[in-house]
Amino acid sequence: MKELRVLQPLCCGPDVPPLHEEAAEELAAVFRALADPTRVGIVSRLASGEQCCVCDLTEAFDVSQPTVSHHLRILRDAGLVEAERRGTFAYYRLVPDAIERLQRVFVPAELATA
Amino acid sequence: MKELRVLQPLCCGPDVPPLHEEAAEELAAVFRALADPTRVGIVSRLASGEQCCVCDLTEAFDVSQPTVSHHLRILRDAGLVEAERRGTFAYYRLVPDAIERLQRVFVPAELATA
């Protein structure tokens, strides 16, 4: 019997049957972190490989510095970005594998066989 | 020169350089539609292939019927699900390719060459 299943939980392999309430909440939390155009822009920018300090992002996205810090905190809490302090600067980068993990959530139906 | 770029816009191919403000807003809108555990659950359920009427989903997710209708409207507006009326029932299913389109948004850095 082939069970088609498209939205996969973040944590486990492709053979976890339903999508528990807990997994749905966890997935929704990640999507919530990406549910803002400024945050999408930040992730996209960091995803191009470069590290950015907060002042770079503040300049790039036309919002105030506290707002950028706020967005970075949300992305950090969601496990999407991480920071490294050098002197007075804080350099942000994507968490390695964060994107790959997200891509694996969307498994095309014809490939998600059980 | 290889330009690494991970978050792709929804609309176009993989060779669209930055992520315009407009594309970021469009992406964020889709993520916003998935930023709720009930909606994640609905999409996951529909993604397993079966069609569901509203009363099925109301029974499955422990929220009221107007709330389910509200969530379905948000998913519909985001282009993720579509409805077909048969008699007094409304059957919902995933929009074909909606998941594949989403998966293509997350392009692992080492594959996104320009």
Place this chain on the structure above:
DNA sequence: TCCTTTCATCGAAGATTGTCGATGAGAGGA
């Protein structure tokens, strides 16, 4: 025709979110 069933919409209440200015903490130069 009248009643029932299914679903969408309306209006309201409470919670969450995005944004800012003000402020604080920490590093480093003069």
Place this chain on the structure above:
DNA sequence: TCCTCTCATCGACAATCTTCGATGAAAGGA
């Protein structure tokens, strides 16, 4: 030591979101 620079946190306000009960619309059976 004092000043400057970078960044995080706080407090507040407006906007948005989630949820519900009440109601309306459409289909169909008795």
